[in-house]
Structure formats: C-alpha cells, structure tokens
Amino acid sequence: MAGWVHAKRDLGGKKFLLLRDRDGIVQVVISKDQRELCELFYELTLESAVSVVGKVRADARAPGGFEVVPTRIVVLNLARAPLPLDVSGKVPADVDTRFRERVLDLRREETKAMFKVLSVALRAMREELYSAGFVEVFTPKIVATATEGGATLFPVAYFGREAYLAQSPQLYKELLAGAFERVFEIAPAWRAEESDTPYHLAEFISVDVEMAFANYEDAMRILERVVARAAREVREVAPRELRVLGYEPPEIRLPVRRITYADAARVLAESGERVDPGEDLSTPHLRRLSELVGEEVYFIVDWPDKTRPFYTMPKDDGVFSESFDFVWGHLEIASGSTRVHRKDLLVKRLKERGLNPENFEFFLKWFDYGMPPHAGWGMGLARLGLMLTGAKNVRELVAFPRDKKRLVP
Amino acid sequence: MAGWVHAKRDLGGKKFLLLRDRDGIVQVVISKDQRELCELFYELTLESAVSVVGKVRADARAPGGFEVVPTRIVVLNLARAPLPLDVSGKVPADVDTRFRERVLDLRREETKAMFKVLSVALRAMREELYSAGFVEVFTPKIVATATEGGATLFPVAYFGREAYLAQSPQLYKELLAGAFERVFEIAPAWRAEESDTPYHLAEFISVDVEMAFANYEDAMRILERVVARAAREVREVAPRELRVLGYEPPEIRLPVRRITYADAARVLAESGERVDPGEDLSTPHLRRLSELVGEEVYFIVDWPDKTRPFYTMPKDDGVFSESFDFVWGHLEIASGSTRVHRKDLLVKRLKERGLNPENFEFFLKWFDYGMPPHAGWGMGLARLGLMLTGAKNVRELVAFPRDKKRLVP
Numbered sequence: 169m170a171g172w173v174h175a176k177r178d179l180g181g182k183k184f185l186l187l188r189d190r191d192g193i194v195q196v197v198i199s200k201d202q203r204e205l206c207e208l209f210y211e212l213t214l215e216s217a218v219s220v221v222g223k224v225r226a227d228a229r230a231p232g233g234f235e236v237v238p239t240r241i242v243v244l245n246l247a248r249a250p251l252p253l254d255v256s257g258k259v260p261a262d263v264d265t266r267f268r269e270r271v272l273d274l275r276r277e278e279t280k281a282m283f284k285v286l287s288v289a290l291r292a293m294r295e296e297l298y299s300a301g302f303v304e305v306f307t308p309k310i311v312a313t314a315t316e317g318g319a320t321l322f323p324v325a326y327f328g329r330e331a332y333l334a335q336s337p338q339l340y341k342e343l344l345a346g347a348f349e350r351v352f353e354i355a356p357a358w359r360a361e362e363s364d365t366p367y368h369l370a371e372f373i374s375v376d377v378e379m380a381f382a383n384y385e386d387a388m389r390i391l392e393r394v395v396a397r398a399a400r401e402v403r404e405v406a407p408r409e410l411r412v413l414g415y416e417p418p419e420i421r422l423p424v425r426r427i428t429y430a431d432a433a434r435v436l437a438e439s440g441e442r443v444d445p446g447e448d449l450s451t452p453h454l455r456r457l458s459e460l461v462g463e464e465v466y467f468i469v470d471w472p473d474k475t476r477p478f479y480t481m482p483k484d485d486g487v488f489s490e491s492f493d494f495v496w497g498h499l500e501i502a503s504g505s506t507r508v509h510r511k512d513l514l515v516k517r518l519k520e521r522g523l524n525p526e527n528f529e530f531f532l533k534w535f536d537y538g539m540p541p542h543a544g545w546g547m548g549l550a551r552l553g554l555m556l557t558g559a560k561n562v563r564e565l566v567a568f569p570r571d572k573k574r575l576v577p
Numbered sequence: 578m579a580g581w582v583h584a585k586r587d588l589g590g591k592k593f594l595l596l597r598d599r600d601g602i603v604q605v606v607i608s609k610d611q612r613e614l615c616e617l618f619y620e621l622t623l624e625s626a627v628s629v630v631g632k633v634r635a636d637a638r639a640p641g642g643f644e645v646v647p648t649r650i651v652v653l654n655l656a657r658a659p660l661p662l663d664v665s666g667k668v669p670a671d672v673d674t675r676f677r678e679r680v681l682d683l684r685r686e687e688t689k690a691m692f693k694v695l696s697v698a699l700r701a702m703r704e705e706l707y708s709a710g711f712v713e714v715f716t717p718k719i720v721a722t723a724t725e726g727g728a729t730l731f732p733v734a735y736f737g738r739e740a741y742l743a744q745s746p747q748l749y750k751e752l753l754a755g756a757f758e759r760v761f762e763i764a765p766a767w768r769a770e771e772s773d774t775p776y777h778l779a780e781f782i783s784v785d786v787e788m789a790f791a792n793y794e795d796a797m798r799i800l801e802r803v804v805a806r807a808a809r810e811v812r813e814v815a816p817r818e819l820r821v822l823g824y825e826p827p828e829i830r831l832p833v834r835r836i837t838y839a840d841a842a843r844v845l846a847e848s849g850e851r852v853d854p855g856e857d858l859s860t861p862h863l864r865r866l867s868e869l870v871g872e873e874v875y876f877i878v879d880w881p882d883k884t885r886p887f888y889t890m891p892k893d894d895g896v897f898s899e900s901f902d903f904v905w906g907h908l909e910i911a912s913g914s915t916r917v918h919r920k921d922l923l924v925k926r927l928k929e930r931g932l933n934p935e936n937f938e939f940f941l942k943w944f945d946y947g948m949p950p951h952a953g954w955g956m957g958l959a960r961l962g963l964m965l966t967g968a969k970n971v972r973e974l975v976a977f978p979r980d981k982k983r984l985v986p
Binding site: 170171172173189190215216217219244245246247248251271272274275279280283284286287290291294298301303304305306307308309310311312322323324325326327329331333340343344346347348349350355356358360370371373380381509510530531534535536537538539540541566567568569570572575576577 | 579580581582598599624625626628653654655656657660680681683684688689692693695696699700703707710712713714715716717718719720721731732733734735736738740742749752753755756757758759764765767769779780782789790918919939940943944945946947948949950975976977978979981984985986
C-alpha cells in the first residue's frame with residue numbers, strides 16, 4: 169500500500185496513521201511495542217508520501233471496516249511542515265490561496281470528486297457520440313483567421329508569421345463534416361476574456377459536434393442525448409463522489425422542452441421583466457425564465473438572427489434563426505444552430521457583420537464543392553461540470569485555470 | 578438518402594448515379610422515361626450534395642447487392658466543375674495539391690479510412706486507461722516556462738505578458754499524478770520544428786500518461802497494453818477500413834520485448850554499425866536493430882542519462898537512466914521514464930542542463946509536499962497512426978497539418 173499521510177492520531181498505547189490513496193482512506197495502527205515505527209510516526213508529517221507493508225485485519229471501528237497492522241513503513245517523500253493548505257478540508261481556504269496551492273487543493277476529497285465526475289462525463293459523452301456514428305477529430309489550434317470576430321484573440325508568433333489561437337473549432341469542424349459527415353472534438357479553445365466572471369476562462373475545453381445532412385433539430389436531439397447520458401452515468405458510476413459533493417445532477421427527461429425565443433420574451437414581459445425585442449437574454453432573464461416555465465433544463469430556440477454569428481442559418485422570416493441554447497437554470501451550457509451552406513449567403517452575412525470575406529477564403533472555397541446542409545453545437549465542458557457537480561465557478565473544474573490574472577501555476 | 582455524387586455513368590437507356598455517404602456507395606438508376614430526372618442527371622456535377630427519395634431493389638450487379646430507383650432527387654449544393662482533386666482516387670495528386678485541396682482529399686475512401694482507424698484507436702486506448710483506474714485530465718496549454726528547453730517554443734501574447742504554447746504536458750501531468758495518482762491526457766502540444774521530416778509536426782496530438790507510486794516498468798506495462806488494445810480493436814472494429822488501406826497493423830504479443838540500450842549498441846556494433854557510446858540511436862540504427870533482433874515492435878530501455886530530459890530518473894550507476902522508447906520498426910512511437918521525485922536532484926539536474934531552477938519554481942515547489950515516486954510516458958498520436966494505417970507521413974493522419982510552410986487551410 170502506498171499513499172499520503174492524511175492524519176495522525178496518537179492515543180499513547182496506539183498510534184493511528186490515516187493513509188489516503190485514490191480509493192479512499194485506510195487506518196494504519198502502530199502499537200507502542202513497535203519502537204522503530206513509533207519513532208517514524210513522530211517524524212512523519214502530513215501529506216508525506218509513504219508505503220506500508222503489513223497485515224489487514226477486520227475492525228468495525230475503522231473507516232471501511234478494516235485496519236492495517238504495519239510491519240514496515242517506508243517514507244517515499246517527507247513533506248515540509250506546516251502545509252500552506254489543509255488537505256483534510258477542515259480549515260477552509262480562500263479561493264486565491266486554493267488556486268495558488270492548487271496541487272494540495274487537488275488532493276482534497278471534494279476537488280478529486282469533481283475531476284472524477286468530469287472524467288466519467290467525458291467517457292459517457294464520447295460513447296454516446298460513437299454509438300451515433302460520430303468520428304473523433306482534431307482541428308488546428310493555430311489559425312490564420314478569427315472565427316467569431318477579432319476582439320478576444322491571443323496572437324501567436326508562428327515561424328515569423330502572424331497567427332492566433334483558435335477561439336473555437338467552428339469553421340474547421342464544418343469543413344470536416346463536409347467530408348466525414350459526423351464529427352466531434354473535445355479540445356482546448358481560447359478567448360482573451362477581459363472580464364472576471366464565474367463562467368468565463370481564457371482557456372477552456374470545448375465539446376464540439378458537427379453533422380452533415382442535418383438541421384438544428386437533429387443537432388438538439390444529439391445534444392440532449394449526450395447531456396442526459398453524462399448526467400445518468402455520473403449518477404451510476406460516481407455515487408461516492410456525488411456523496412462527497414453533497415449533490416445530485418438533474419435527471420434529464422427526453423425530449424428536453426423547447427421554448428422559442430419569442431415565447432420566452434413574451435412570458436418574461438408578461439411577468440413584468442423588460443426585454444428589448446431582438447436582444448440577447450441576460451442572466452437575470454434566464455433565472456426568471458427557468459422559474460416561470462418550471463424547467464431546470466430547457467432549450468431556447470429560434471433566436472433573433474442578429475444575436476448569432478455569421479454561419480448561423482436565418483429563418484425565412486429574416487428576423488429569427490435556426491439556432492438554440494441549452495440552458496440549465498440561468499446558465500447557457502451549449503449553443504448551436506443549422507449552419508449556412510450556401511456560399512452567396514455566407515459572403516452576404518460576413519459583410520453585414522463587418523467581416524472581410526477574403527479572410528475566410530480558406531473556408532468559403534469549399535462551399536463551391538458540395539458542402540452539404542449541416543448543423544452542430546459547442547459546449548463548454550466546465551459549464552457542463554457546474555451542472556454535474558454543483559460547483560459555483562468554472563475554475564473549480566479546471567486543474568490549472570487560465571484567466572487574466574492566472575498564468576502560473 | 579443523402580450524400581455526394583461520386584460518379585455518373587450514362588448507358589443511354591439507363592443512367593447510373595453513384596451516391597457516396599459515410600457508409601459507402603449506393604447505385605441510383607434512372608430510366609430514360611424519367612424525363613425530369615434525366616435532365617437533372619446531366620446537370621449534376623461530381624461532389625454535388627444531393628438527397629434521393631426512392632425504392633430500394635435487390636440487384637446482384639450493383640455495389641452492395643442493391644440499387645435505388647429514385648422518385649425524387651433534390652440538389653442540396655451543386656459543386657463547381659472541374660474539381661481541383663479527383664475524389665475517386667483514380668487520378669493521383671501530389672502531396673502539396675492534396676493538402677491544399679484537403680477537404681476533397683478527406684472525402685477519398687483511403688483518407689476517411691485513416692481517420693476512422695485513428696478514432697477507433699483513441700476509443701480503445703481511453704477504455705484501456707479507464708479500466709486501469711486512470712482519470713482523464715486537461716493541463717494548461719498556455720504556459721510561462723519551457724518544459725524541455727527553449728529552442729522550439731511558440732510565443733503567445735497573453736494579456737500583455739510573455740507566454741508560450743506548451744511543448745508537452747510533462748510538468749503539469751506530473752503535478753496531477755501527485756494528486757490523482759493515475760492521469761491521462763490526449764490533447765495538442767506544439768514544437769516550432771524547423772525541419773521538414775515525415776515524422777514531425779508543429780502541432781501534434783500527444784497521448785500522455787502519468788502514474789504515482791510507480792516506476793518505468795509499471796509505465797511500460799500500461800503502455801504495451803494500451804498499444805496492443807488499439808491495434809487489436811482497429812483490426813476487430815475497422816476491417817473494412819483496413820481493406821481499403823490494404824494494410825494490417827502488427828499483432829502485439831505481451832510482454833513486448835525489452836532490449837537495453839547497452840545490448841542494442843553492442844548488437845549494432847557487432848554487425849558493423851558505428852554507435853557513439855552514450856549517444857542517441859539514429860533512424861538507420863533503429864532500422865538495422867529491428868532486423869537484427871527480429872522484432873517489429875520492441876522497447877529500448879535504460880538509455881544513457883545524458884540523452885534524456887532533466888526529469889528522468891538516473892540509474893545508480895550515474896550513466897544510464899530508468900527510461901524507455903517504444904519502437905515500431907525504426908520509429909520511436911512513445912517515450913517514457915521513471916521521474917525524479919526528489920527536489921534536490923531535480924535542481925541539480927536542471928543546473929547540469931543549463932536551465933534555471935527559478936523558472937521551474939511552480940513545479941519544484943510541490944516536491945516539498947509529498948510528491949510520490951512516479952513514472953509515465955508520452956506518445957505521438959500520428960506516429961501511432963503510422964503503425965495502425967501504414968501511412969508514410971504523419972501529415973496524412975492530421976486533418977489540417979501545421980508545419981513551417983502550412984498555416985492554411
């Protein structure tokens with residue numbers, strides 16, 4: 169057995185060493201006639217890495233119903249004392265301390281539980297996509313053009329040329345759907361977000377899906393299945409972690425309710441909220457909407473065209489678009505649409521948004537060669553993680569978050 | 578049914594339209610009394626996206642044993658003619674044309690087969706790691722410090738600060754193993770490689786594993802199981818794709834043979850090859866070695882310490898190290914080691930290699946807090962892909978490769 173010294177208890181005649189590994193905590197009992205081990209017990213500091221050889225014996229009073237009587241304890245790496253952060257979680261630490269002392273913070277049961285839940289969710293989502301015929305792909309992260317406008321780009325010096333970190337795999341996943349039909353990617357993306365909110369990161373993991381010969385209804389059907397499976401498998405595979413977190417992810421019944429933007433705006437207006445027609449909905453709007461419609465998760469569909477990016481398919485009415493957000497309570501977790509597959513319309517929409525079609529030639533070119541109708545969505549993994557773990561800030565779900573003030577560790 | 582016009586054959590009385598989708602090719606037969614469809618047939622260009630409504634009827638002469646008699650054909654997006662690349666693969670194209678016209682190239686059966694094989698391999702590798710208790714993680718890609726020396730870094734402008742794209746997740750995955758014990762990550766990494774070889778890319782997908790309370794023998798046992806499972810599942814799940822590629826991945830019998838560097842050097846010297854003692858082995862060396870030992874895949878273990886990075890654990894002899902390469906024929910596919918877990922030794926090794934320990938403080942700090950003995954490996958996904966598909970250049974296995982001359986598409 170090997171692990172970390174989680175706690176020590178000296179009852180005189182018996183000394184208890186609580187050893188923590190990835191499966192939990194085991195009690196090691198040293199009796200006072202074990203002289204050398206007793207001396208070692210006093211030297212051992214919390215969070216030291218040790219290995220223990222001994223005999224397991226049943227004891228109803230021990231955590232897990234058994235304890236270990238050691239014959240040998242080897243100190244693998246002695247930890248410095250005092251620790252800058254209490255791993256047992258009994259002494260709470262503020263957020264800045266926690267992220268500065270992140271490796272110790274990641275050893276806490278609660279933090280470990282969050283990352284285990286994310287890992288289970290990732291596996292579940294991929295399995296759902298594989299079973300629906302999707303191929304896993306990777307798109308380039310160093311790109312020559314801004315996908316969604318230029319304000320939030322990180323510049324990269326690329327062999328003497330100007331390049332950027334990809335804000336999303338949007339245009340490349342569309343091109344890949346134009347070859348492989350059904351593709352998904354789970355990979356980092358970057359936005360140079362100036363604002364400090366609980367929901368934004370400079371570097372985030374994006375779950376992306378794109379499908380050919382499909383529209384936004386098809387995309388929503390895949391998305392709700394993927395999210396429902398993630399929530400279900402987390403409940404089934406990680407019950408211990410959910411107990412540690414004191415949280416239950418929502419049960420998602422299919423089909424998830426669809427509410428049009430127009431209906432949402434009407435319901436909000438009727439309840440006395442002010443909604444500017446054709447504008448995006450704010451967080452307070454969404455919070456109120458969730459209460460009014462009595463749904464914990466729901467789609468808002470058919471958003472005003474002007475609130476969506478150039479590659480979104482407008483509806484025939486010229487006002488709305490074939491688009492959706494997947495919302496949990498007041499938080500947008502995923503967003504998608506039918507995409508425009510006609511070159512002339514793409515060029516027109518780029519120009520309307522003040523973007524230069526020449527910069528998008530690498531993308532537009534392929535719409536001359538049989539780009540099929542297609543649709544897809546993108547989801548922030550950490551935002552989904554909020555729904556699955558009950559965490560309040562996306563930084564909790566990123567091992568080493570990157571934002572305006574964090575580049576280290 | 579929806580897909581792309583793969584080929585047209587006009588036999589006068591009957592017109593054959595070969596429609597391609599992700600499942601294969603279907604024959605659509607238009608008879609001469611279907612006036613409107615005949616006119617459409619003439620207008621249709623290769624690679625146009627179309628949907629077909631009709632009746633399926635058995636026909637032994639058709640590909641797949643059946644054909645479709647259409648009642649309606651809708652043109653979803655008409656392709657421009659002529660095409661810059663022949664998707665049927667009958668007219669071969671040079672490499673530069675293929676990558677310039679990559680979206681059409683990706684529609685070729687052979688290219689699609691390669692990416693399907695990669696997707697199957699990714700799923701298999703992750704399943705093997707999950708079943709061995711590994712947690713999937715993501716490490717930061719924007720970092721403040723070079724991991725492996727500074728020559729091949731891409732600088733990023735990060736909110737007015739100098740930062741770099743991660744060359745590997747090495748240091749962060751070690752820290753995560755110091756919390757979660759068993760972690761893996763499959764994500765992009767970057768090296769500003771000046772050289773143009775079939776085995777190097779500026780942006781590549783790295784499969785990374787790190788495990789606590791483990792040494793390089795443990796790491797090799799996980800690696801060989803992961804690779805063997807990938808090869809086996811590709812054979813089981815993607816036989817159609819392997820037929821298209823005319824290739825069989827090697828059958829990997831466990832345990833894969835371990836050959837020490839010292840033995841390899843001796844065997845090479847005995848066969849008349851010149852090996853500088855303590856130096857890395859060249860591609861011609863590895864090619865010859867594979868022949869001499871009669872193994873298609875093998876480990877070379879216990880490399881000279883001076884050929885390995887600072888975080889590699891040296892052997893007690895001070896000359897060799899607890900390190901390994903996994904080699905297929907003449908190609909290093911993965912590389913790993915026991916890592917140093919003592920801070921004093923890490924500092925000493927950094928200095929020996931001309932690196933400043935102060936720049937590594939974010940990493941070194943944690944070795945004061947019970948960093949356990951640990952080991953791991955990193956593997957280039959595209960290199961593994963060469964072994965699984967028989968492709969000759971890693972660019973073939975990347976949808977939109979990035980190298981010194983390629984930033985677009």
